[in-house]
Amino acid sequence: MVEAEDLQSLKTIALFGGCRGPIWLSSQSLGNALEISPQTASRRLIALERQQFVIRSMKPDGQYVAVTREGELALRREYADYVRIFNPEQKQYTLTGVVISGLGEGRYYMSIPHYKEQFGSCLGFEPFPGTLNIRLDAASIQVRKHLDHAGWTEIPGFTADDRTFGGAQVIPCRIRGYRCAIVEPSRTHYPEDIIEVIAGCELRNVLNLNDNDTIEVEITHD
Numbered sequence: 444m445v446e447a448e449d450l451q452s453l454k455t456i457a458l459f460g461g462c463r464g465p466i467w468l469s470s471q472s473l474g475n476a477l478e479i480s481p482q483t484a485s486r487r488l489i490a491l492e493r494q495q496f497v498i499r500s501m502k503p504d505g506q507y508v509a510v511t512r513e514g515e516l517a518l519r520r521e522y523a524d525y526v527r528i529f530n531p532e533q534k535q536y537t538l539t540g541v542v543i544s545g546l547g548e549g550r551y552y553m554s555i556p557h558y559k560e561q562f563g564s565c566l567g568f569e570p571f572p573g574t575l576n577i578r579l580d581a582a583s584i585q586v587r588k589h590l591d592h593a594g595w596t597e598i599p600g601f602t603a604d605d606r607t608f609g610g611a612q613v614i615p616c617r618i619r620g621y622r623c624a625i626v627e628p629s630r631t632h633y634p635e636d637i638i639e640v641i642a643g644c645e646l647r648n649v650l651n652l653n654d655n656d657t658i659e660v661e662i663t664h665d
Contacts, residue, residue, distance in 0.1 A: 445494075445517050452477060452487040453496055457510050457518055465500065465507040516612075516629060519591040536586055536593065538638065538660040540579040542652050545639070550574070553641060555608070557601055565596045566615060566624050568643035574626065575618075575640040575647060577658060584636050590614065590625075593662055600629070616640065616662045619650055625660070 455476050460466045474484035491497045496514030500507050550573040552558055563569040593614060600610035610629040623642035
């Protein structure tokens with residue numbers, strides 16, 4: 444859970460342009476924007492950096508700050524809560540794209556027992572060791588941006604065999620009637636036009652899919 448004051452500071456940095464790349468930001472300027480002292484603003488920045496919501500670097504002309512992928516996700520989750528409050532009507536989305544080949548990373552990660560157990564627990568099926576990769580069309584890229592308030596489930600990261608594995612988020616969906624889920628790594632900058640789908644079976648085989656085949660992904664949330 445993100446502390447309210449940290450979230451407020453993160454939002455302010457994003458409004459300054461921090462989601463688009465490093466911006467010059469002094470503790471004084473952040474403090475002025477938040478109506479707090481520079482010392483308190485400095486502590487807020489340190490807290491955000493500790494949580495990996497921002498990265499900071501020092502240059503000859505001062506401090507530069509950028510919002511990380513994890514920080515952006517925290518803001519999107521907050522946005523999603525407000526959308527649920529003020530725009531609860533939207534319940535179903537359809538994404539359209541073409542099947543593409545992946546790099547095989549999905550097969551590796553979906554073979555790790557701890558991931559399989561967590562995905563199975565929240566989705567109700569044990570994922571097949573592999574993902575179906577889909578490149579979205581232009582219209583669906585815009586639709587995808589609205590999915591942030593559509594009921595994602597967080598999968599926490601973990602450590603196994605002296606290696607740290609990052610978290611992820613998943614949202615249930617259906618492809619031609621088959622239960623599946625879109626999965627996104629939590630701390631990886633992923634192309635906005637690509638989604639990865641997991642299912643309890645090998646979707647390529649059961650749906651007779653080949654690269655460049657057009658496919659629709661249906662997402663419904665309560």
